[in-house]
Amino acid sequence: MSDFFEGLMTRIDSLSSTELYGLIVAVTVVISFSLIGSAPSSADVSSMPDTSELKSTRPKDSGPQPKWFVLKWLNYFFVGAFLLSVANFSLNAQAYLQESTSLLKFLIGWSLFLCYFFGFFGISFVDTDQFVQEEKHDLHKIQTKPKTIHPPTQSAPVCSDPATFKPTPKIGEVKHFDDDYIASLVLDGKMKDHELENKLDPHRAVEVRRIIFDHRLSSLGHQNALQDLPCQPSLDYSRVHGANCEIVVGYVPLPVGIVGPLTLNNETVYVPMATTEGCLVASTQRGAKAISQGSGATAIILKDGITRAPCIRMESAAEAARLKLWCDKNFHLLKVAFESTTSFGKLKSCNPTVAGRNIYLRLVCFSGDAMGMNMVSKGSLAVIETLREYFPSLQLIALSGNMCTDKKAAATNWLEGRGKSVVVEAIIPEKVVLTTLKTTVKQIVQTNLQKNLVGSAMAGTIGGFNAHAANIVSAVFLATGQDPAQNVESSNCITLLEETETGDLWISCTMPSLEVGTVGGGTTLPAQASCLKAIGVKGSGKKPGDNSQKLAMVVAAATMAGEVSLLAALAANTLVAAHMKHNRKPQQAK
Numbered sequence: 001m002s003d004f005f006e007g008l009m010t011r012i013d014s015l016s017s018t019e020l021y022g023l024i025v026a027v028t029v030v031i032s033f034s035l036i037g038s039a040p041s042s043a044d045v046s047s048m049p050d051t052s053e054l055k056s057t058r059p060k061d062s063g064p065q066p067k068w069f070v071l072k073w074l075n076y077f078f079v080g081a082f083l084l085s086v087a088n089f090s091l092n093a094q095a096y097l098q099e100s101t102s103l104l105k106f107l108i109g110w111s112l113f114l115c116y117f118f119g120f121f122g123i124s125f126v127d128t129d130q131f132v133q134e135e136k137h138d139l140h141k142i143q144t145k146p147k148t149i150h151p152p153t154q155s156a157p158v159c160s161d162p163a164t165f166k167p168t169p170k171i172g173e174v175k176h177f178d179d180d181y182i183a184s185l186v187l188d189g190k191m192k193d194h195e196l197e198n199k200l201d202p203h204r205a206v207e208v209r210r211i212i213f214d215h216r217l218s219s220l221g222h223q224n225a226l227q228d229l230p231c232q233p234s235l236d237y238s239r240v241h242g243a244n245c246e247i248v249v250g251y252v253p254l255p256v257g258i259v260g261p262l263t264l265n266n267e268t269v270y271v272p273m274a275t276t277e278g279c280l281v282a283s284t285q286r287g288a289k290a291i292s293q294g295s296g297a298t299a300i301i302l303k304d305g306i307t308r309a310p311c312i313r314m315e316s317a318a319e320a321a322r323l324k325l326w327c328d329k330n331f332h333l334l335k336v337a338f339e340s341t342t343s344f345g346k347l348k349s350c351n352p353t354v355a356g357r358n359i360y361l362r363l364v365c366f367s368g369d370a371m372g373m374n375m376v377s378k379g380s381l382a383v384i385e386t387l388r389e390y391f392p393s394l395q396l397i398a399l400s401g402n403m404c405t406d407k408k409a410a411a412t413n414w415l416e417g418r419g420k421s422v423v424v425e426a427i428i429p430e431k432v433v434l435t436t437l438k439t440t441v442k443q444i445v446q447t448n449l450q451k452n453l454v455g456s457a458m459a460g461t462i463g464g465f466n467a468h469a470a471n472i473v474s475a476v477f478l479a480t481g482q483d484p485a486q487n488v489e490s491s492n493c494i495t496l497l498e499e500t501e502t503g504d505l506w507i508s509c510t511m512p513s514l515e516v517g518t519v520g521g522g523t524t525l526p527a528q529a530s531c532l533k534a535i536g537v538k539g540s541g542k543k544p545g546d547n548s549q550k551l552a553m554v555v556a557a558a559t560m561a562g563e564v565s566l567l568a569a570l571a572a573n574t575l576v577a578a579h580m581k582h583n584r585k586p587q588q589a590k
Helices: 002-014 017-036 068-091 093-098 100-125 128-143 179-187 193-199 202-218 280-293 317-329 331-339 373-390 411-416 430-435 441-459 469-480 484-490 526-535 546-572 575-582
Strands: 256-264 267-274 298-308 311-313 346-355 358-366 395-398 419-428 493-499 505-514
Touching: 068 100, 179 193, 179 202, 193 202, 202 256, 202 267, 256 280, 256 526, 256 546, 267 280, 267 469, 267 526, 267 546, 280 419, 280 430, 280 469, 280 546, 298 373, 298 546, 317 331, 317 346, 317 358, 317 373, 331 346, 331 358, 331 373, 346 373, 358 373, 411 505, 419 484, 419 546, 430 441, 441 493, 441 505, 441 546, 469 484, 469 505, 469 526, 469 546, 484 505, 493 546, 505 546, 526 546
Parallel strands: none
Antiparallel strands: 256 267, 298 358, 298 419, 311 358, 311 395, 346 358, 419 505, 493 505
16 A cells, blocks of 8 residues: 555656645546536435524525526536546647747636536535425415413412411502503513503503503414404494393493403413402403413304294194104105205204193204394204194294293203303312312312302202302303303203312313303404404304304313312311402492
């Protein structure tokens, strides 16, 4: 090997300076030319290490980008020109070496070529294919943006927690800042939301809180959700006339609070609640925090169908029985008649009940995103007309025969369901039960057993195996434009609690007759529509029924949050103290 290197060095020493210079240039060009096509092609990208998680240093704006393919073709041009000059020189070397002017031109030209090669040649190695891959990856990240899940609220609960019974010291300095800055303090966790009224005046606290929730809701894609929710006295009576109320003389303002963040089905929701009961929103907020600190809530729709049960009277009990049997065999005729009256409504079943000469025809209708009472009533009339063709003696006593059952406690709703039937559950870690709910798993499970199950059974309740489901249902109904009277059946709920094998708390609420809608009725009013927008269910969904079903699951999850918080307060015996602190307005000095 040493002899080879000695021979190579002897040959190099025998070269003239011109020949040596030409050799160096030739070797440089050969190396450069071999590298010019070495950039990975699109076919090679798959074998490269995955750089999709690396942060791109390229600008993301839409300004002009370099045309890399032009630079690559320039490199090919200059290499080709250089090789032609070398070939030309080699063919006429004797003549050029004797003429100093021509030799100088070649040397200057080659020097410029080398300057280009060493200064700009690397640009051809820009991996344009990788750029394309990164851009596609960026686009994919935008299109598959994960759902935003907000962490549990940092604020301590202001109800049912003995630590909050002490007076909160008022800090005067904060009020000198502007509203946006104060809102940023709350968003950054440097100030607690429920302290705003103490540090500012109540009117300004509302304005600041709206800034806070506008920011939070915007991050979920609900921009300007609270824009039409008034915080100053106002009502557009033109929207009320002919739709919501008659003989109007004014309106009753109700304060609206927002519970959240509450994790439901792996996404964050905020729940508006309109109420005059102090401590209700704060207590539900504590339950939402505990649920979100644990597994989050999981809800599923079991059934979806609004009902109407016309009362029909026949000439005899036997004829009534024959009509029932006919309906069982000819449901398809009733379905065609019903669905001829609506674009979205679908008749799902017909369940006749005979009582002597009377028949109560309980019709179950899928109503899309509407609550559906008008829809099912109109379709029921069409069904009656079809039946009259086959039973001329049929007499319609009442379009609603009370087996629907609407706005009354009834076993039929509890067993068969009405509107949306929902089940929701969550697991709350033992540590969260101790720190947030201020009780133990065993205590809260026992409280639920003795109160909600045994106590309700002794009272003979129908669908009342819960602590205060009606509280949360009513508050959300009022905020979102639902029919508040339907709280009667919508609050049917059984709350179950168990201790898991690992010592955590499992809780569920089963609500078989939640009657909600996101179109029509009170949902068209600006303030109520604003609250629906805050939840993310305003108007019709992508598929009929999507939004109304999500609203039902939100109501159920909020109910579960209210249940677990109240049960914890009862288990820890802090309920009375909390209400005396937060539900009593101090006497004003006269």
